[in-house]
Amino acid sequence: MRMKKRNFTTVRKTVWTLGGWLASGIVLGLLLGCASTKPDLFVQYHNAVRETQSGVDAVLSLNYHWTRSGFIDDFSKDTNSRLSRLMIQPGAGYEWSLPESPVYLEIKRTRSSLAELNEAFANYTSLLARLASRDLVNPAKFEQWTKDLNRSTTDALKALNLDVSSAEISLFSAASSEAARLFIENHRQRHLKDAIEKNQTNVVQYSALCVSLLHTIRGNLKAYYVDQTKPIQEAWNASAGDKRKKNTEAMLNLNEQYADAMRILQELETAYNALPEAHADLARAFMAKPKTTGEGIQRLFSSARRLDHLHQQLQQSGK
């Protein structure tokens, strides 16, 4: 009999634990109401960011090649040029320097810094998508636990000869599992909301920094387009008749590359300017507003799709 009493105490403790979840679950359930995160929006945001990032890298790559070939051309033709200016001076450890750093090397450094910054930002959007994903607090897992709880509680109650209907047991098991799920789900949503709110400033800063880089690249390409025309012009002047066809074609190809790069830069500016508003949209997705469709995100996503198309055009005109 004493053993039976002790077992009753254990069962009561378990019931208290589950009851605690149940109570907090009911409260949280009421608080959460219809508020549900929309994981698709977060994934769309992450994908759009990735597409935008590859667009910048494509124009930065073109910019690098134009600036490098422009430098080679200028340096080779300048009678005052000395090859010693191109000799690396190794420093301590991995350090090295050049007597005068050419612009193309600054672009190379910028490209590598941009890759690191983009990686950090893409990690952020990827973590957001993970935190917003339904898989993190998977309802199927909790349903399975409901079944397990249901079975073991039935067995225990049978052993204790307690007269509880199976419907009541099922209700209790389902309610306690749901309470636990709601408790964890509440934590997930709170973390997600905090992350978006705290990072809004970082997103604004990231967007502004990228737009400023786009403007620098725009000025860079404008200037180095001139240098790209120089060899074509010289070849044109040195030839005549049918031989000029090749130079004409080279000039048209160059113009297409320039025009495509400018269109990409313009589209990238649209996309980067849309980034902070789209990010704020993610926070609005928490609110129980059925009208929240994530218009900012849709705008960003449309821009990213156009970028993908332009990006392909630029690659083809560069061939």
Place this chain on the structure above:
Amino acid sequence: MKTNDKILLLDRLSVCYNRVNYLIALCKEQALTDEANRLGRRKERLKLEIDGLLRDLYANWVGDAKALKVKLETSNQSMDEAIKEIERQIKVAENIVRATGYIDGVIKVAIDLVK
């Protein structure tokens, strides 16, 4: 000079550089060699200014990007911890379900012994 002013200046200088180049091409087409040479010197001067501005803008950008990267990485770390915390909570819930099953097993054995 602020970054935005530098960018604006770069844009103006680049446009100017293109126009000078166009003028040189026109002069050469009309065999105005002296004028073309004079403009060529202006063009070189402009190029030096543009390159100086570009070096400056890229170097500053790299510095700003590094600072922002550190901020993003710190934030990512705390988000990663939040995800791990949720995963831990799920594990706790799972363990409680398992423990309940285990306790029930013990009760059954105990009751059988008392009987």
